[in-house]
Amino acid sequence: MTRFWPLLLLLLAATAAMRQPGSDQRGQGTQCETSLTGRWVGLHQNQTLHLEFYGDTMLVVNDQYPLTFRATSDSLTATGDTTVAARYWFSFCRLLLETPDHSVVTMSSQGVLARPLTGRWVGGLGTPDGAEAELRLAPSGTARWHLLPGGPWTEGEWERQTRIITFTWAGSDTIPWVGHYDVEGNAILFERTVPNSRTAIFHRVFR
Numbered sequence: 001m002t003r004f005w006p007l008l009l010l011l012l013a014a015t016a017a018m019r020q021p022g023s024d025q026r027g028q029g030t031q032c033e034t035s036l037t038g039r040w041v042g043l044h045q046n047q048t049l050h051l052e053f054y055g056d057t058m059l060v061v062n063d064q065y066p067l068t069f070r071a072t073s074d075s076l077t078a079t080g081d082t083t084v085a086a087r088y089w090f091s092f093c094r095l096l097l098e099t100p101d102h103s104v105v106t107m108s109s110q111g112v113l114a115r116p117l118t119g120r121w122v123g124g125l126g127t128p129d130g131a132e133a134e135l136r137l138a139p140s141g142t143a144r145w146h147l148l149p150g151g152p153w154t155e156g157e158w159e160r161q162t163r164i165i166t167f168t169w170a171g172s173d174t175i176p177w178v179g180h181y182d183v184e185g186n187a188i189l190f191e192r193t194v195p196n197s198r199t200a201i202f203h204r205v206f207r
Contacts, residue, residue, distance in 0.1 A: 034090040034109075036071055042097075042107035049105065050116070057206050060084075061116055066206045117160060117181070117188075122148070123202030125193045133193070135202055143167055 040051045050061035058069040060082040069078035076097070078084040086097040086105075095107040121135040125147075135145040143158040156169035160181075165188060167177035175195065179188040179202075190200040 034093060034095065036076070036088075036095075039110045040095050040107040041110045042095075042105045044099075044103075044105045049107070050110075051107065054206075059206055061118070117158075117165065120205045121188060121202040122205045123188075124200055126190070126197040126200035127194065133202075145169075 036053045038053060040053075042049050052059040052061060058067045058078055060067065060080075063081035065080055067078040067080035067082065067084065069076065069084070071077075074087055074089060076084060076086050076088050086099050088095060088097050090096070093109065095109070097105040097107065099105065116139070118137045118139050121137070122132065123135070125131050125133050132148045133145050133151075134148055135143065137143050137158055141157055141159065143156050144153045145156075146153045154169050154171065154174065156167055156174075158165060158167045160166075163181045163183070165179040165181055167179070169176070173195075175192060177190050177193055179190050181188055186204045188202045190202070192198075193200045
C-alpha cells in the first residue's frame with residue numbers, strides 16, 4: 001500500500017488546485033469583497049502612496065484638495081493636485097493599479113484608525129456666541145487655528161496617542177486642547193478649546 005501514497009497525494013493536490021479560484025482575473029477579488037472605498041496604501045516610485053475614497057470624493061493624502069475622479073469597472077482617472085490614470089483590479093484583497101507605463105502598484109486596505117489626521121478641520125469653539133473655527137494639522141506635527149471667516153492664526157503643535165490628540169498653542173492666554181478622535185464619524189471631540197467654552201466638535205473637511 002505504501003507505494004500508492006505518492007500517487008494519492010499528487011491526485012489530492014491536483015484536486016485542491018482545481019478548486020482554487022483564479023487569481024489573475026481582473027476586476028474581481030478572490031478572497032474578499034473589495035471596492036474603491038476607504039483607504040488604500042502602496043508604494044509607487046519608491047514613495048508611499050495613500051488613496052482615500054469616500055462616496056464621490058477621492059483624496060491623495062497630503063494633497064491640499066480632493067481630486068475630480070471617474071471610475072469605471074476597470075479604469076480610474078483623476079485630476080487635481082495629483083493626476084491619476086490607471087487600470088485597476090482586485091486580487092487577494094489587494095488593489096492593483098496599472099499605470100500607462102505598464103508598472104503595477106499593489107495597494108493594501110488600511111483601517112480607519114490608521115487614517116492620517118493631517119489636513120483641514122472645521123467646527124464650533126463651544127462658546128456662547130457660536131463662533132466657528134478652522135483647524136489645520138501638518139505632517140510635521142505643527143498645527144494652527146483661527147476664527148472664521150478671517151481671524152488671525154494661532155500657531156502650535158499636536159501629537160497623537162491612538163484616539164487622543166493633544167494640541168498646545170503659543171501664547172500665555174491659551175489652554176491645551178485635548179481631543180478624542182471619533183473614527184467612524186471622522187470628527188474630533190474637544191472638552192474645551194478656549195476659556196469658558198463647552199464641548200466642541202470639529203469635522204474633517206476635504207473641500
